[in-house]
Every structure is written in C-alpha cells, then in structure tokens.
Amino acid sequence: MLTYELDDATGDLPRSRGPLRQKFLTNPTFWLGVVIFLGLLFFCFAGPMLDGANPLTIHLGDAAQPPSAKWPFGTDALGRNELTRLMYGGRLMLLIGFVSAVSATVLGLGAGLVSGFYGGSVDRVLSWTMDVISSVPQLVPLLLFEVLVGTSPTTMIVVVAATSWPFVGRPIRAEVMSFRTREFVMAAKSLGANGRRIILRHLLPNLWPSLLTSVSTCFGTAVLIIATASFLGFNLPPPYPDWGSMIAQGMSGLYDGYWWLIAFPGACLVLLQVALNFMADAVRDSFDSKWGVGL
Numbered sequence: 001m002l003t004y005e006l007d008d009a010t011g012d013l014p015r016s017r018g019p020l021r022q023k024f025l026t027n028p029t030f031w032l033g034v035v036i037f038l039g040l041l042f043f044c045f046a047g048p049m050l051d052g053a054n055p056l057t058i059h060l061g062d063a064a065q066p067p068s069a070k071w072p073f074g075t076d077a078l079g080r081n082e083l084t085r086l087m088y089g090g091r092l093m094l095l096i097g098f099v100s101a102v103s104a105t106v107l108g109l110g111a112g113l114v115s116g117f118y119g120g121s122v123d124r125v126l127s128w129t130m131d132v133i134s135s136v137p138q139l140v141p142l143l144l145f146e147v148l149v150g151t152s153p154t155t156m157i158v159v160v161a162a163t164s165w166p167f168v169g170r171p172i173r174a175e176v177m178s179f180r181t182r183e184f185v186m187a188a189k190s191l192g193a194n195g196r197r198i199i200l201r202h203l204l205p206n207l208w209p210s211l212l213t214s215v216s217t218c219f220g221t222a223v224l225i226i227a228t229a230s231f232l233g234f235n236l237p238p239p240y241p242d243w244g245s246m247i248a249q250g251m252s253g254l255y256d257g258y259w260w261l262i263a264f265p266g267a268c269l270v271l272l273q274v275a276l277n278f279m280a281d282a283v284r285d286s287f288d289s290k291w292g293v294g295l
Contacts, residue, residue: 027282027285027286029278029281029282029285030278030279030282030283030286032278033274033275033276033277033278033279033282034275034279036271036274036275036278037272037275037276037279040090040094040268040271040272040275041094043086043087043090043268044087044088044090044091044094045091047087048084048087048088048091051083051084051087053081053083053084054084055080055081055084055085055087055088055089055241056080057080057081058078058079058080059075059079059080059081060078060079061079062075062079063075063076063077063078063079064076064077064079064253064256064258065079066258066260067260071083073086073260073264074258074260074261074264076249076250076253076258076261077253077258082246082260082261082264085241085246086243086246086264086265086268088241089241089242089243089245089246089265090242090243090268092153092236092242093223093226093227093242093243093244094223094272095153096153096156096157096160096222096223096226097219097220097222097223097226098219099157099161100156100157100160100161100164100218100219100222101164101215101216101218101219101222102215103157103161103165104160104161104164104165104167104168104214104218104222105165105168105211105214105215105218107161107162107165107168107169108164108165108166108167108168108169108170108172108214109168109169109172109207109211111126111129111130111165111166111169111172111173112168112169112170112171112172112173112175112176113172113176113199113203113204113207114126115127115169115173115176116172116173116174116175116176116177116180117176117180117195117198117199117203118195119177123173126169126173127173129166130165130166130169130170130173131166133162133163133165133166134166134167134170136163138160138163138164138221138225139225139228139229141159141162141163142155142156142159142160142163142225142229142234143229143232143234145158145159146229146234147234151234151235151236152236153236156226156229156236160222160225160226164218164221164222167214167217167218167221168211168214168218171210171214172207172210172211172214175206175207175210176203176207179202179203179206180203184202185198185202185203188201188202209283209284209286212279212280212283213280213283213284216276216277216279216280216283217276217280219276220272220273220276220277223269223272223273224269224273226242226244227242227243227244227247227269228244229244230242230243230244230245230248231244231245231247231248232248233248235248243265243266243268243269244265246261246265247261247262247265247266249261250262250265
C-alpha cells in the first residue's frame with residue numbers, strides 16, 4: 001500500500017513512500033532493454049568513428065559477398081560494405097524518430113492536461129480532434145506530404161509528430177480526469193491553489209511514468225513508419241541509406257540467395273522495437289497507470 005503526504009502549508013505535490021523506485025531500478029526487463037538500446041546507439045553513432053570506412057565506397061571485385069571475416073555483414077550488389085551502411089543508415093532514422101517522439105509527447109501532454117483538467121467545451125473539441133487524427137493511418141499523410149513537398153527529415157518529423165500526439169493525449173487525458181477528483185488535488189484547491197499550480201505541481205509529476213511509456217512507444221512507432229515509407233520508395237535523399245531502403249534494395253537479391261541484405265537491417269529494426277518495448281513494459285509494471293494517491 002502506497003501512502004502520500006500533502007504539505008498543507010505549501011500545497012506541494014504528494015510524495016510517494018512506497019518502494020516504487022527500488023522496484024523500477026531492479027527490474028531486469030528494463031535493464032535488458034537499456035543494454036540493447038544503448039548497444040544500438042553505440043553501433044550507429046560510435047561505430048562509424050571506430051570503423052572509419054565510407055558507406056559510399058564501391059568494391060566491384062567484392063560485389064554481393066556473403067558475411068565473412070573481411071566483410072562481417074557482407075556487401076551489396078555494388079560491393080558496398082553492409083556493416084558501414086547499417087551504421088550510417090541508423091543514425092538519421094534514430095534522430096528523426098527521437099525528435100518526432102519527443103515532439104508528439106509534448107503536444108499530447110499539453111492537450112491531455114488541458115482537456116482532462118478543464119473539461120467542458122475544451123475537452124469536447126480536443127477529444128474530437130484526437131479522435132479524428134487517430135482514425136487516419138499515420139503512413140497515409142506522411143506519403144501524401146512527401147509527394148507534395150518532397151522527402152526530407154523535417155517533413156518526416158512534422159508529419160509523424162502531428163499524427164502521433166493523440167496517442168499520447170488520450171491516455172494522459174484519462175489519467176488527469178482520474179487525478180482531479182483525488183484527495184491531493186481537492187486539498188490543493190481548498191488551499192487556494194489555482195489551475196496552473198495544480199497542473200504543474202500536482203498532476204504533472206504524477207504523469208511521468210505514462211510519459212516515459214509514451215516516448216518509448218512513439219519512438220518505436222516513428223521509426224517503423226519511416227522505415228515503411230522508405231521501403232515503399234519514399235526514402236531520404238541520397239547519398240546515405242536508411243534501414244528501410246536497405247531492406248527494399250535487398251528484396252531484389254533475395255531470390256538470388258543474398259539473404260544478408262535483408263537480414264541485418266531487419267534485425268536492427270527488430271532489436272530496436274524489442275528494446276523500446278522492454279523499457280516501456282518495465283515502466284508499466286513498476287509504475288501502474290493508477291500509481292497515484294490511494295493505490
């Protein structure tokens with residue numbers, strides 16, 4: 001049973017006395033996800049500096065070579081080093097995915113807080129907006145904008161964030177609606193705290209487990225959407241590759257037995273999703289969505 005205190009003199013936020021922090025930090029699933037995720041970050045950002053190779057270099061004499069001691073991840077039809085291409089290909093995808101996830105989380109957090117706390121016509125308008133946006137498959141507006149204005153990192157970030165924030169805002173709204181009737185919020189109101197103080201000092205600190213989960217989920221979804229768009233031919237401008245376009249290019253060689261052209265970029269995408277899911281599941285397990293007062 002978790003218990004909380006409310007400072008009647010200052011109206012500060014409720015403080016947990018339960019062993020949540022210990023339970024979270026000792027969760028092996030969380031640390032497994034962290035290790036995999038940090039390994040991918042090291043592979044994509046530090047790997048090129050250690051490898052020193054150029055992903056654009058062509059070795060025609062070693063074209064379509066399977067994995068070996070010389071070429072650990074093999075080469076493509078032009079003799080380009082797949083290991084180096086994987087490292088560089090993940091950089092931009094991870095950056096775009098992270099910026100998109102953070103942007104969507106910020107937008108969804110703001111909308112969820114305002115909608116859930118104030119209710120009324122504001123809630124109806126924001127809820128209707130979230131329902132409309134979330135009913136449209138995210139890949140459709142991304143492909144539409146890339147046809148109209150061209151493919152660029154900025155386009156991907158804006159469209160993915162603009163179509164992802166309702167998936168953050170809706171659960172935040174539900175939690176805020178639950179919290180606003182709890183004892184610590186009612187006590188803050190009785191002490192004269194205004195809406196801005198209640199949101200910043202009482203509601204927001206209780207929402208951070210949901211925000212961690214939302215960032216992880218949005219990050220993984222954003223990378224998958226970008227990879228899918230690249231697979232369909234709407235990839236980032238050359239010269240550098242991304243994992244989705246590498247899989248698309250490898251499809252043509254699959255019937256010739258060039259399995260490594262698909263296996264390794266596909267494995268990178270799978271590992272990223274596994275790592276993010278592990279971390280999100282650990283947060284949900286350690287901090288239940290109703291971990292606030294009275295849990």
